[in-house]
Each structure stands twice: as C-alpha cells, then as structure tokens.
Amino acid sequence: MALDQQFSDQAEFAAYCREWLADNRPDPTEIPLPQAAYEVTLTEHRDYLVDWQKKCFEAGLIATDLPLEYGGHGFDGFQRVATSEVQKAGAPYFINWIGLGMTVPTLLAHGTEEQKRQFLPTIFSGEEIWCQGFSEPGAGSDLASLQSKAEKQGDHWVVNGSKIWNSMGALADWMLLLARTDRDDKYGGITYFLCRMDAPGVSVIPIYKMTGESGFNEVHLENVVVPDHQRIDEVGAGWKVAMSTLTSERGAGTGVGAVASSDSPMSHLDRLIGLAKNTPKNGRPAWDDPVIRDRIVKLYVRVSGVVENARRSRVRDLNGGAMRLPLQFKLVNSEILQEAHQVALSILGPAASLYVGDPDAVDNGKWALGYMNTYTSTISGGSSEIQRNILGERVLGLPKTK
Numbered sequence: 001m002a003l004d005q006q007f008s009d010q011a012e013f014a015a016y017c018r019e020w021l022a023d024n025r026p027d028p029t030e031i032p033l034p035q036a037a038y039e040v041t042l043t044e045h046r047d048y049l050v051d052w053q054k055k056c057f058e059a060g061l062i063a064t065d066l067p068l069e070y071g072g073h074g075f076d077g078f079q080r081v082a083t084s085e086v087q088k089a090g091a092p093y094f095i096n097w098i099g100l101g102m103t104v105p106t107l108l109a110h111g112t113e114e115q116k117r118q119f120l121p122t123i124f125s126g127e128e129i130w131c132q133g134f135s136e137p138g139a140g141s142d143l144a145s146l147q148s149k150a151e152k153q154g155d156h157w158v159v160n161g162s163k164i165w166n167s168m169g170a171l172a173d174w175m176l177l178l179a180r181t182d183r184d185d186k187y188g189g190i191t192y193f194l195c196r197m198d199a200p201g202v203s204v205i206p207i208y209k210m211t212g213e214s215g216f217n218e219v220h221l222e223n224v225v226v227p228d229h230q231r232i233d234e235v236g237a238g239w240k241v242a243m244s245t246l247t248s249e250r251g252a253g254t255g256v257g258a259v260a261s262s263d264s265p266m267s268h269l270d271r272l273i274g275l276a277k278n279t280p281k282n283g284r285p286a287w288d289d290p291v292i293r294d295r296i297v298k299l300y301v302r303v304s305g306v307v308e309n310a311r312r313s314r315v316r317d318l319n320g321g322a323m324r325l326p327l328q329f330k331l332v333n334s335e336i337l338q339e340a341h342q343v344a345l346s347i348l349g350p351a352a353s354l355y356v357g358d359p360d361a362v363d364n365g366k367w368a369l370g371y372m373n374t375y376t377s378t379i380s381g382g383s384s385e386i387q388r389n390i391l392g393e394r395v396l397g398l399p400k401t402k
C-alpha cells in the first residue's frame with residue numbers, strides 16, 4: 001500500500017519522518033525490550049514490535065524505495081533518510097530484521113514474480129516474521145558442509161536435518177532454508193527453500209547464551225514437506241543464492257535498507273563518554289584519566305571513519321570496489337562496539353561485575369550485558385576472521401586460503 005503523499009526532495013521527506021516519529025513513537029514496554037531484536041523471545045514484545053513495524057511501514061518508513069507492485073512505496077533515494085531518522089529518534093528496532101535485511105534482497109534478486117508478490121508485503125508490515133536456517137552443528141564458517149537433506153517426491157520436497165544458532169526461530173513464521181539435494185557436489189548440491197515454521201516435523205529448541213538470554217535456537221526438521229513452489233532459483237543453485245543473502249546480511253546488499261535499530265555507532269560512543277564523565281576513578285571523573293581518554297579518543301577517530309565511510313559508500317566512484325566499504329562496516333563496527341564496551345567495563349572497575357537486576361549496578365548492568373552481547377555481531381553472519389578472509393581474498397585480491 002503506497003503512502004498517498006508526495007515529497008519534493010529528501011529534506012522534505014526527512015522533516016515528514018521526524019514529525020511522524022515524534023507523534024507516533026510508542027511508549028516503552030512494561031518489561032524492557034532486550035538490547036537487540038536477536039534476543040526477543042516474549043510474545044508481548046513480539047506483538048508490540050510487530051505493531052510498531054506495521055505502523056512504520058504504513059507511514060512509508062519501510063520499503064520506501066521499493067516498487068509499488070510488491071507493496072513498496074515507490075520513492076527513489078528516500079530509504080536511507082527514513083532509516084537515519086528512525087535511528088536518530090531512538091525508536092524501537094524492527095522485529096523482522098531477517099525478513100527485511102535478508103529475505104527481501106534475496107527474493108528481489110532470485111525470487112519469481114509470484115514469490116515477490118506473495119511474500120514481500122507481509123515482510124514489510126512484520127505480519128510474517130522470518131528466520132534463517134543456514135548454520136548446522138558441523139557447518140558454520142564452512143557453510144557448504146551442511147548436511148540437511150531435501151529429497152524430491154512428486155511436487156514437493158521432504159527435508160530432514162538440524163539447524164543451529166537460528167535467531168528468532170521460536171517467533172518466526174518462515175525460514176530461509178538451505179538443504180543438500182546432491183551429496184556428491186559440495187557447492188552445486190545445495191538448494192534454497194522457504195520453509196513454514198509451523199509445518200509438521202519442525203521443532204524449535206531454545207539455546208541460552210552466557211547472558212542468560214535466549215533468542216537463538218536449534219531447529220530440527222523431520223520429514224518436513226516443502227512444496228516445490230517454495231524453492232528459490234534452480235535446484236543446485238542454493239550456494240549462489242545463499243551468497244546473495246549473506247552479502248546482504250554482511251551489509252553489502254542493495255535491498256530494503258530498513259533494518260533500523262535505535263543505535264548508531266556514534267550513539268554508543270556518546271553513552272561511553274557520558275559514563276566516563278559521571279564515574280569517579282581515583283577521586284576524579286574517569287574522563288580525566290589519560291589512559292581512558294586515550295582509548296576513547298582512538299575509538300572516536302575510528303567511529304568517525306565508519307560514519308564518513310558510510311557517506312562515502314553512497315558515491316560509487318569513491319568506493320574502491322563495489323563491496324569493500326559495506327563489507328568492512330560489519331567487521332569494523334562490530335569490533336568497535338566490543339571495544340567500547342571493554343572501555344566501559346574498565347571505567348566501572350569492580351562495579352562492572354554487578355549484573356542486570358542488581359540494584360547497585362550502573363545503568364542496570366547494561367554495560368556487562370552489552371559487552372557479552374557484542375560477540376553476537378563479531379560471530380554471526382560470518383565471524384571477524386571470515387570477514388577478514390573475504391576482504392583479503394575478494395576485495396584486495398590476496399591469495400586464497402584453503
């Protein structure tokens with residue numbers, strides 16, 4: 001459903017977004033939302049976030065630049081304005097981040113016309129939540145080793161196997177599923193499917209992180225029937241399609257671009273500076289400690305680089321390779337985030353051990369919680385080591401490791 005309002009330029013659209021967000025930002029939930037959409041498990045959080053995403057979509061803040069025939073709003077060059085305004089407003093994150101960030105670009109690039117028309121609108125509105133069933137116990141970094149198998153029987157496939165680390169699996173309606181259709185061909189024997197999470201034979205078991213939170217899951221598939229029209233691209237083309245999904249997951253896709261979160265790289269740093277100014281260390285604010293200041297300034301320089309690179313990446317001739325800056329972003333940003341939390345824990349000293357729920361914990365223990373959660377982004381979607389390999393081999397053209 002298109003937004004029935006026109007805008008003469010990005011500035012006018014930005015003003016519209018700001019005003020809409022100021023008028024519509026929801027009140028906080030009774031039980032605070034987890035730090036990231038990865039960790040959402042409660043139905044009341046899901047309902048609240050689906051409602052929020054639906055409103056943002058109807059207001060034109062999601063699928064802003066996507067074609068009208070797929071439920072988008074048909075603008076050009078407005079999505080990043082909307083995304084940036086959502087971030088600046090500190091609004092809640094979008095629950096359907098896998099749908100928006102991975103399913104949408106994958107379907108746009110590889111889906112049939114029917115698949116795009118069927119799936120895209122409910123992804124935008126958040127009415128159907130998506131998860132990603134790629135990793136398996138023996139296939140993470142070496143994803144092509146996956147062993148879940150799909151066998152063709154008439155007009156459908158029967159899938160057996162197990163997936164792991166599946167974020168949102170307990171809340172999702174659909175899963176992006178990779179399965180092996182040929183045992184003898186490591187890469188060419190993988191096919192890409194869309195699997196209903198309520199299909200008979202799908203079971204989901206939560207996994208708990210060191211933070212005590214869940215959010216990711218084991219997913220077991222036992223004789224699960226997947227109709228052939230839920231296959232993406234050709235039989236055996238799954239590796240190519242998966243690479244397209246992962247490119248989007250790693251930040252270099254051209255898709256919907258609306259995986260807004262309430263945080264930007266600079267907002268973390270602002271909070272860290274606030275902590276340093278307000279926390280005493282050796283009788284003075286930690287901000288006065290030259291070692292702490294040095295670490296924060298170094299982070300500031302790196303974050304400024306990230307922010308400027310994001311601007312630079314919009315100008316094709318300044319990119320130095322189509323994927324370099326976006327791929328670099330995941331690696332650099334996730335490591336900066338981790339380091340910012342390490343500095344926060346140094347500032348807090350022994351008080352850093354007070355965790356969420358402890359009445360004496362600074363900021364309700366969110367620095368310790370956040371530090372542990374930063375490992376999500378240095379591991380998921382390809383670990384930092386794998387990101388470095390990709391940048392070295394595919395972007396810089398260094399010799400390939402085996």
Ligand SMILES: Cc1cc2nc3c(=O)[nH]c(=O)nc-3n(C[C@H](O)[C@H](O)[C@H](O)COP(=O)(O)OP(=O)(O)OC[C@H]3O[C@@H](n4cnc5c(N)ncnc54)[C@H](O)[C@@H]3O)c2cc1C
Nearest residue numbers: 132133134135140141165166167376379380381382383385
């Ligand atoms: C919070 C979270 C959410 C996730 N959500 C999902 C999800 O929704 N769906 C999904 O499918 N998966 C998901 N994952 C899985 C994630 O993609 C994998 O954990 C990741 O790809 C690493 O795979 P692995 O855990 O099997 O580690 P391994 O591949 O066993 O790697 C172990 C270590 O070895 C290093 N290593 C491995 N190979 C190389 C190499 N060639 N060169 C250098 N170093 C190497 C790795 O960097 C890592 O440090 C999630 C993971 C996390 C942590």
